[in-house]
Amino acid sequence: MSTAAIAEVVYLDHNATTPVAAAVLEAMLPYLRGEFGNPSSDHPTGRAARWAVEEARAQVAALIRAAADEIVFTSGGTESNNLAIFGTAATTPAERRRIVTSNVEHPATASPCGRLEANGWAVTRVPVTGAGLLDAPAATAALSDEVALCTMLLAQNETGALLALVELAPAARDAGALVHADAAQAIGKVPVSVEDLGVDLCSIAGHKCYAPKGVGALYVRRGTPLSPVLVGAGQERGLRPGTENVAGIVGLGAACELARAGLALDPVRIGALRDELFAALSAAVPGLVCHTPLDIAIPNTLYVSFPGVRGIDLLARAPRRRRLDRLGVPRRRRDAVGDPSGHGGRSRGSPFCGAALARSRHDRRCARPRRRQPRRRLPPGTRGAPRARDLEERVSILMNVLVVLNDPPYGTERSYNGLRLAGSLARRDGVEVRVFLFGDAVGCALANQKVPDGYYHLDRMVTAVVRH
Numbered sequence: 006m007s008t009a010a011i012a013e014v015v016y017l018d019h020n021a022t023t024p025v026a027a028a029v030l031e032a033m034l035p036y037l038r039g040e041f042g043n044p045s046s047d048h049p050t051g052r053a054a055r056w057a058v059e060e061a062r063a064q065v066a067a068l069i070r071a072a073a074d075e076i077v078f079t080s081g082g083t084e085s086n087n088l089a090i091f092g093t094a095a096t097t098p099a100e101r102r103r104i105v106t107s108n109v110e111h112p113a114t115a116s117p118c119g120r121l122e123a124n125g126w127a128v129t130r131v132p133v134t135g136a137g138l139l140d141a142p143a144a145t146a147a148l149s150d151e152v153a154l155c156t157m158l159l160a161q162n163e164t165g166a167l168l169a170l171v172e173l174a175p176a177a178r179d180a181g182a183l184v185h186a187d188a189a190q191a192i193g194k195v196p197v198s199v200e201d202l203g204v205d206l207c208s209i210a211g212h213k214c215y216a217p218k219g220v221g222a223l224y225v226r227r228g229t230p231l232s233p234v235l236v237g238a239g240q241e242r243g244l245r246p247g248t249e250n251v252a253g254i255v256g257l258g259a260a261c262e263l264a265r266a267g268l269a270l271d272p273v274r275i276g277a278l279r280d281e282l283f284a285a286l287s288a289a290v291p292g293l294v295c296h297t298p299l300d301i302a303i304p305n306t307l308y309v310s311f312p313g314v315r316g317i318d319l320l321a322r323a324p325r326r327r328r329l330d331r332l333g334v335p336r337r338r339r340d341a342v343g344d345p346s347g348h349g350g351r352s353r354g355s356p357f358c359g360a361a362l363a364r365s366r367h368d369r370r371c372a373r374p375r376r377r378q379p380r381r382r383l384p385p386g387t388r389g390a391p392r393a394r395d396l397e398e399r400v401s402i403l404m405n406v407l408v409v410l411n412d413p414p415y416g417t418e419r420s421y422n423g424l425r426l427a428g429s430l431a432r433r434d435g436v437e438v439r440v441f442l443f444g445d446a447v448g449c450a451l452a453n454q455k456v457p458d459g460y461y462h463l464d465r466m467v468t469a470v471v472r473h
Contacts, residue, residue, distance in 0.1 A: 026215040032259035061258025082210030095232035165306025174203035193264035216260035220253030276304030
């Protein structure tokens with residue numbers, strides 16, 4: 006996709022990744038240019054790099070209310086999770102060979118647990134409720150003196166549900182188990198305090214919070230036994246050997262500083278936008294199903310299903326150059342985790358994850374620029390984030406696609422949202438569109454172009470929007 010095309014997109018997939026914030030890039034640039042020293046070198050250039058790494062360590066620690074010497078830098082959330090899980094497993098006695106986790110984990114935690122299970126460990130996967138929340142009584146019941154580690158997501162990456170680690174951690178520690186939180190989706194979206202959570206280990210992914218890809222961190226509580234997964238020199242207290250990614254680490258520190266400054270207002274503002282989007286979709290789509298527990302979830306995430314429509318069809322039949330990835334529906338849509346609906350299988354209808362109303366004013370690529378108009382200054386806390394009119398436009402596009410896909414209930418209408426039909430011609434914003442259904446396929450023809458079968462079927466007119 007070209008730079009110009011990216012600039013037109015209101016990006017709504019921040020649970021997948023975030024852009025690098027302008028302030029983060031500015032902090033990184035000196036360490037990609039003149040300040041290129043190795044932090045392990047004992048000369049001025051090396052000491053400058055070491056100072057930058059330690060300053061970033063303090064910034065990360067401040068965000069999660071930890072001590073700076075409890076932060077270990079890694080290459081990202083996946084490495085942090087692997088270090089937490091395999092590093093704990095390597096230090097536990099033979100009588101403790103059980104792990105407790107949930108059945109809605111990200112592969113970065115589920116796969117390491119599966120590897121240990123294949124090597125003889127027992128893994129208890131605690132279910133979630135129909136609302137997508139952790140079954141706390143079942144989790145507590147799974148704890149015993151055989152459990153070495155309890156590892157779970159803090160915020161589920163698709164539904165956005167906050168899992169009840171704060172309730173589980175005291176019981177796990179009473180049983181002698183360590184507690185690990187994968188906080189990749191929660192960092193910067195809700196306040197995270199390792200002291201309040203009571204966890205021993207906590208994973209952070211830089212690219213989920215406006216830092217670059219390829220950098221992350223693992224919180225390791227003082228006194229927690231942990232064995233390194235990699236071997237080499239003694240960087241990061243020997244837990245993560247290898248020359249530090251100074252520029253990336255500086256970027257992560259700057260992003261954590263921005264997140265800490267924005268936590269007072271951003272969750273409220275973004276939560277209000279999410280609720281507005283859900284209200285608009287609920288009013289427009291009969292039978293809409295919401296899988297996100299709105300009162301116990303990160304505020305930027307909305308996961309819904311459209312009745313009678315498969316997600317793959319919704320994406321495939323979106324009008325050209327109005328693909329639903331602009332609505333936050335990723336092309337790679339797949340069932341990466343367990344059934345969030347609690348129905349014991351895939352929910353009927355199409356999963357749609359607008360997982361990611363922009364969290365912060367620091368995402369300057371979110372908003373679609375207006376051409377030939379002076380830039381107006383936005384109030385603090387709103388720069389670059391999607392606004393109500395952006396959400397209205399996306400709902401309008403989505404509904405026009407649903408008109409095509411679902412007849413009835415949507416295909417029974419002769420017009421929608423101001424789209425006027427005149428014979429075989431639909432007009433909107435100066436664009437002429439011919440729309441026809443033939444069999445199971447949909448044809449949209451601009452001007453006098455013919456549909457694929459070479460002639461028009463005018464008896465089943467439906468609406469859609471196609472732009473040049």
